Amino acid sequence: MKYIDYYEVLKVPKTASGKEIKQAYRKLAREHHPDLHQGEAKARAEEKFKLINEAYEVLGDEEKRAKYDRLGMNWQAGDEFGANPSNMGGHAYTYQGPADFDLGSFGFSDFFSRLFGEDFMHSRQGGGQAGRTKHKGEDIDAEISLTVEELIQGVEKELHLSAPAPCTACAGQRFTQRGVCRTCGGTGFIDETKTVKVKIPAKLHPGASLRLRGLGGKGYGDGPAGDLYLRIRVAPNAAWQIKGSDLEAELMLYPDQAVLGDKIQVPTPYGSVQLKIQPGVHAGQRLRLREKGLPKENGVGDLYLRMRIDIAKTQTEAEKELYRKIRELRNPGRVY
Ligand SMILES: [Zn+2]
Structure with missing residues (x-):
């Protein structure tokens, strides 16, 4: 009877945690599920599938795994297992297991049956159908x-x-x-x-x-x-650009607000706040609103309002007249 390296079967290190073993098992069991294969590949998958299940039956159970680990110190994959130790050059361990169980119908190897046959039967007999074991569901x-x-x-x-x-x-x-x-x-x-x-x-x-x-x-x-x-x-959206825990948004001002300053209501994700615009602000300048950004692990980021200066869609004749006056002041005497 050959020693089987169950860690190798599940492709996990000997130090793998219970969770890692479970994950590896699920991945492999899905991959090699016989129903997913056909013809010759199906037969191969079935063999592999049995072995994967067997490996998980052992490594997925703390007690069986401990028992297996104790044994594994003295065997290498493929070594003859259970033979007379005197023929086994160097292997000091003699296996004193229960009488052989034939669990072939469950798809188990002789190696498994010999080692865990009794344990397996006990654990299966412990309760037949639903309800015998009580575990917390998966997280x-x-x-x-x-x-x-x-x-x-x-x-x-x-x-x-x-x-x-x-x-x-x-x-x-x-x-x-x-x-x-x-x-x-x-x-x-x-x-x-x-x-x-x-x-x-x-x-x-x-x-x-x-x-x-x-x-x-x-x-x-x-x-x-x-x-x-x-x-x-x-997720970012049109209103707020996300920069780490800070947010950035655009604030549109009319030329008169930029020149003369203003007091305005601006929206923030926390609701609108009143903001004082100083006289003489420039396009591209940023205003910082402390702690109106995204929450972070220890505190809250800031909100930056980047100023854009634009004109209203339409201008009245009276407004245009005033702009003409401004132009006249800037460039006295120039003819347009
Ligand atoms: Zn099932």
Whole structure:
């Protein structure tokens, strides 16, 4: 019987965390799902699929993984396993396992059956159908893009999410009486789409992650649902240019306001504020409104108003007459 390197099968390092192992397993199980292949490739995928499931059955379970790791110190992939140690040059470990279980019908190798056969049968007998195990559902990550105003003022949003739910055919157990569950491909879950309403509080900073309890994947058995981690993004729009945590917008002034100054109401994402324009401002000049920008981790950015000087769409004859006077003052005696 050959020793099988399950880490190699899942392409993860020996130091991989439980989460990394789960991710690697899901990716490979999807890739090699026999239903996705045909002909010769199907047979190969089936073999590979069995092995991937077997590797996850071991590495995805803390106890089995520890047992396997203890054993692995003395074996290399492909070594004869369980042979008489005296023939095995250097390998000091003698395997004293339970009597052999034949789990071939579940798609397990002799190596697995020999090592974990009894454990596997116990864990499967512990409860038959639904409800015997109790795990928290999957935590899921999602992202939401908000306008500057929504970010600053807070908003309620409807989200369409794809969340993993326990497979109904195997109750999340990955195996049925006949072997690897075909419904979920042995992953133990199926993707369920759902719509949730979330309340996003005011003044979160872009990049913040909001934890929403119970909005993740459904729990297994009586376990609670997982959480939703919602990452907050902010999208630029015509009104506000985003520069880090500062905002920039254009402020249009008429020539008389630029020359004489004025007191005006200007819009900000926090509502309108009164602004004093000093006499003699120039186009392109920027005015800073402190803490009217985007929230950041420790404080709030600023809002810059870049001035543009323009004339009204139409001018009355009286206004034109005044401009002519200004021109006359600038260039006395010039004929046009
Ligand atoms: Zn299933």
